[in-house]
Amino acid sequence: MLQVRGLTVRYRPEGRAEVAAVNQVDFSIASGEAVGLLGESGCGKTTLALSLLRLLPATACEVRGSIFFGKTELLGLGESELRRLRGAKISMIFQEPEISLNPVMRVGEQIAEVIRAHHPKGRQQCLDEVRALLDQLGFSDAHRIFNAYPHQLSGGQRQRAVIAQAIVCKPSLVIADEPTTALDPTVQSEILALFNDLKARFQTAFLFISHSPAILAKVVDRILVMYAGRIVEEAETTQILRHPLHPYTVGLLRCVFELGDEGAFRPRRVLPSIPGNPPGPTDLIHGCPFEPRCPERMEDCTAREPREVKLEDSRGVRCFKYGG
Amino acid sequence: MRYFFRRLIHTMFLLLGVSVLSFLFVALAPGDYFEEMRLNPQISQATVAAMRSKYGLDQPLPKRYFRWMQSVLRGELGFSFSYDTPVRPLLVARAKNTLLLTATAALLSWLVAIPLGVWSSSRKAKWLDRVLTLGTTTLLAIPDLMLALVLLLIALRTGWFPTGGLHDIRFSRLNAWGKVEDTVAHIFLPVMCLVLGSLPILFRHIRSALVEVLDSPFIRSARGHGIPEGRVLFLYALPAAANPLISLFGFSVGTLLSASLLVEVLMSWPGIGPLLVEAILARDIYLVIGAVMFSTLFLVGGNLLADLLLYLADPRIRME
Known part of the structure; x- marks a missing residue:
């Protein structure tokens, strides 16, 4: 359903040199599939998501490659066609639900606005549909969410309102950018359960962006690992958890999961982490971008960038260990 | 309450x-x-x-x-x-004229400044925005006195508008429509002068308030949901940017009585302005104090009105 080929997004921040935030990215999402995009902050995850909706800021000076949504090339659409697409066919749940709702409009009205933007219906009819949706989603506090202003709601309620807004027009793809990062753990698992419920009920495809493999493992079928604007590994969720290939993926998983541990608390144990930071957008990269932080670096690594190696079970990885 | x-x-x-x-x-x-x-x-x-x-x-x-x-x-x-x-009767009679003039001017300048400011902010740094910003900056730099004199000169040369007073001499003999027409013709010049004087300030405030709001995440998410741009601007951005503008509105109501002083004197509009100048020169002290009290009342009233509007416009304030 969604086919991204050779997508490159370059920014030109004011007064500075051009930088590539997303570099030659290929991936696809089948309809109804839930795909996770995993990586640290600053890896280009959000830029990738925004470029799918063509919502990049004005400093994005170059977008190359192709994004096919069904038979439509999104990079070739004009502003009014994009507007009809956004929210109706592809919608997005933005980071930080705290600030992605209009502070001076009732939540119910805001959700209804999305329907009105895409269907020629009256205000009352839209509001009724919103009420029906909130009930259908099984929100115990549907009435309260509907009538409240955003500041009167808790973080979890706001996030649910934002999710309702994203699915109210039954889009075929929902992009969720760190939808649970700002929430506390109990609310987090409620929201994740809601996503699983939506997946089952609406057959919506999801692109779920997160920096936490633990969260992705709970909701997605397949994971794309992103580093320095490139997709460095791609595999089914179960495979990636069982047998990660790329040293970066291994590092990320080790930060969260303890292999073969009983899960009991063990104080004063050194928490594993990946040393160093991802390269900044302006840093020059020679060879593999992960090389400076890689525990398994070899001599080849600085010579050139590894190619993507296709493995069995539609896995892919960019690392010299596997012949890239 | x-x-x-x-x-x-x-x-x-x-x-x-x-x-x-x-x-x-x-x-x-x-x-x-x-x-x-x-x-x-x-x-x-x-x-x-x-x-x-x-x-x-x-x-x-x-x-x-x-x-x-x-x-x-x-x-x-x-x-x-x-x-x-x-x-009191002296002030009330004059205040009516001043209010007619300044309220018309305020209404007009807000009606012009809001669409202009919204339009300009939505095309930030494009040529339209640049032209509007340059134009209003120029207007801001022209002293009101000069503006009034130029307008008077134009009116004199072209004869399109009467250059002073509230009504024509034959006003009492005109029918209802004629009266309206005559008032509009007489009020046009002073109103123009006040509008052109206050427009740049309003425009700049509206523009900068909107530019700030348009950068916020909820605007991006509204656009991400395909909300049409016109609704994004007027239903999302403008109400969210309204707070500082409402305070500005309250302030501008507060200065209604005094704002037109210069224009009234220059264009011989029989408002409080000329009366106050006369009173000061003649040391007619109670008249001066009365005018000052009227102005204070307006200032306080304007702020009260702004608070009331803020209360109505912003649910976050209503909560407290």
Whole structure:
């Protein structure tokens, strides 16, 4: 359903040199599939998501490659066609639900606005549909969410309102950018359960962006690992958890999961982490971008960038260990 | 509700304070209304003294203030020496004209400034925005006096508009529609002058408030949901940017009475402006104090109105 080929997004921040935030990215999402995009902050995850909706800021000076949504090339659409697409066919749940709702409009009205933007219906009819949706989603506090202003709601309620807004027009793809990062753990698992419920009920495809493999493992079928604007590994969720290939993926998983541990608390144990930071957008990269932080670096690594190696079970990885 | 009650009491004390201060300042100024008569050899000093005592000007200041206060409570606001009547009817008659002028001007300038500001902010740094910003900056740099004179010159040369006054001489003989037409023709120049004077400031405030809001995440998410741009601007961005603008609106209501002073005098519009200038020059002190009190009342009223509007416009404020 969604086919991204050779997508490159370059920014030109004011007064500075051009930088590539997303570099030659290929991936696809089948309809109804839930795909996770995993990586640290600053890896280009959000830029990738925004470029799918063509919502990049004005400093994005170059977008190359192709994004096919069904038979439509999104990079070739004009502003009014994009507007009809956004929210109706592809919608997005933005980071930080705290600030992605209009502070001076009732939540119910805001959700209804999305329907009105895409269907020629009256205000009352839209509001009724919103009420029906909130009930259908099984929100115990549907009435309260509907009538409240955003500041009167808790973080979890706001996030649910934002999710309702994203699915109210039954889009075929929902992009969720760190939808649970700002929430506390109990609310987090409620929201994740809601996503699983939506997946089952609406057959919506999801692109779920997160920096936490633990969260992705709970909701997605397949994971794309992103580093320095490139997709460095791609595999089914179960495979990636069982047998990660790329040293970066291994590092990320080790930060969260303890292999073969009983899960009991063990104080004063050194928490594993990946040393160093991802390269900044302006840093020059020679060879593999992960090389400076890689525990398994070899001599080849600085010579050139590894190619993507296709493995069995539609896995892919960019690392010299596997012949890239 | 209790908040507004508190504000009302607060306002009373404010007005009391302003009255005491303006009394003091007027008393500090040298001379009084009868100074000129004293210089006139045909009027005897005894007559002048008798008149001064008739109007109570020979009394000590606290006593004069007390007597003025009594007249305020009677609704007269003191006594005008030069018009030989209580101050209130004088002020009310003039204030009506000033309000007609300034309210029209304020309404018009907001009606023009809002779409312009929204339009400009939505095309930030494009040529339209640049042209509008440059244009308003230029307008801002032109002194009001100059603006008024240029407009008067144009009106004189072309003869399209009358250059002064409130009505034509034949006004009383016109039918209803003719009266409206005549008023519009007379009000056009002073209104233009006020609108052109205040437009740049309003435009800049509206533009910058919107530019800030348009950068916020909820606008991006509205666009991400395909909300049409017009609705994004007027239904999302404008209400969210309204708070500073409402405060500005309250302030502009507050300055309605004084803002037009210069224009009224230049274009001989029979408002409070010319009356106040005359009164000051003639040391017609109670008239001056009355005008000052009127202005204060407007300022306080404007702010109260702004608070009320803020309360209605912003659910976050309503909560508190």
